[in-house]
Amino acid sequence: MTLYLHATGHCFPENEITNQFLEDLDIGTNDAWIVDRVGIRSRRTIMSLDYIRATRNADPRASVEARTCTQTDLGARAAEMALARAGLAASDIGMVIAGSSAPDWVTPAEACAIAARLGIAAPAFDISSACTSFFVPLYLFSMMDPARLPEFILIVTPDTMTSSVDYRDRSAAVLWGDAATAAIVSTKVPGRAEILGTMLGSNPTSHDKVTVPRWGFFHQEGQSVQKFAIKTMTTMIRELRTKFLAPGRPCSFIGHQANLRMLESVCNACAIPPQRHFHNVCDYGNTGAAGSTSVLSGRWEAWSSEDDVAIAGVGAGLTWSSYLLRFSR
Numbered sequence: 001m002t003l004y005l006h007a008t009g010h011c012f013p014e015n016e017i018t019n020q021f022l023e024d025l026d027i028g029t030n031d032a033w034i035v036d037r038v039g040i041r042s043r044r045t046i047m048s049l050d051y052i053r054a055t056r057n058a059d060p061r062a063s064v065e066a067r068t069c070t071q072t073d074l075g076a077r078a079a080e081m082a083l084a085r086a087g088l089a090a091s092d093i094g095m096v097i098a099g100s101s102a103p104d105w106v107t108p109a110e111a112c113a114i115a116a117r118l119g120i121a122a123p124a125f126d127i128s129s130a131c132t133s134f135f136v137p138l139y140l141f142s143m144m145d146p147a148r149l150p151e152f153i154l155i156v157t158p159d160t161m162t163s164s165v166d167y168r169d170r171s172a173a174v175l176w177g178d179a180a181t182a183a184i185v186s187t188k189v190p191g192r193a194e195i196l197g198t199m200l201g202s203n204p205t206s207h208d209k210v211t212v213p214r215w216g217f218f219h220q221e222g223q224s225v226q227k228f229a230i231k232t233m234t235t236m237i238r239e240l241r242t243k244f245l246a247p248g249r250p251c252s253f254i255g256h257q258a259n260l261r262m263l264e265s266v267c268n269a270c271a272i273p274p275q276r277h278f279h280n281v282c283d284y285g286n287t288g289a290a291g292s293t294s295v296l297s298g299r300w301e302a303w304s305s306e307d308d309v310a311i312a313g314v315g316a317g318l319t320w321s322s323y324l325l326r327f328s329r
Contacts, residue, residue, distance in 0.1 A: 082183060
């Protein structure tokens with residue numbers, strides 16, 4: 001089955017958590033410490049900065065009242081950008097799928113709220129797989145009958161993990177930022193790029209390595225998760241290049257935007273030159289399910305018809321997934 005990507009969109013909230021902001025919280029960190037370990041200088045949040053200063057988000061249930069916008073807001077804005085780029089109307093969308101690491105609602109599905117905001121009357125449901133939530137629908141489409149799918153499908157991945165961060169814990173506070181991405185795909189109508197080689201893997205025995213309780217804080221076994229991420233992304237990139245590397249076509253890399261040092265390790269292992277490694281984690285932090293797609297979307301107009309982009313992601317579960325994006329005329 002052939003799967004086409006027609007357009008992407010992204011949205012970041014306005015409130016900025018700089019390294020200086022975190023240093024002022026007096027949680028035992030500073031700009032040099034953060035940059036040295038994770039390479040992040042800034043990130044965005046949907047929460048009020050005054051709220052974080054005053055409470056350190058000690059009770060994550062209270063963060064609902066401190067939000068300046070919702071995941072639905074961010075997701076709808078990202079989707080509007082994708083629709084505009086694709087030259088499509090809301091009425092052209094035949095299905096909406098959303099997914100994130102920590103959705104605003106247990107029920108209803110966030111996809112329904114986003115579809116309602118956009119005025120889309122079509123089947124809408126969530127497929128949440130933490131940071132691999134964008135990858136999973138692509139993998140599922142590869143196993144489906146194209147004739148039974150609508151012409152255009154909207155995938156939205158809003159992630160606002162800062163609401164689940166304990167800002168007394170520097171190990172988590174330095175990592176996370178909020179964002180949303182959207183993409184319009186089709187199995188029937190050729191688009192600007194073709195999605196190749198989708199895969200999905202999982203190790204459920206490690207499901208407790210990264211967790212977010214319903215009313216609790218983000219927690220992970222940082223060292224073991226980072227080793228897992230480096231190893232699996234390195235393997236996925238090597239496999240994509242082995243299967244799809246084409247003479248005369250440069251292959252770029254976009255990885256899971258967890259932290260810059262992890263991405264640099266993957267680049268070193270795969271001999272990826274700096275000019276072929278695209279990322280935004282330095283400016284936006286780990287944006288979860290929105291991460292790799294926000295990098296892709298941020299330079300959407302810059303991709304040429306000669307570009308191949310190997311994209312790899314990892315997430316809680318533990319899960320891993322990848323695909324190659326081949327742009328064309």
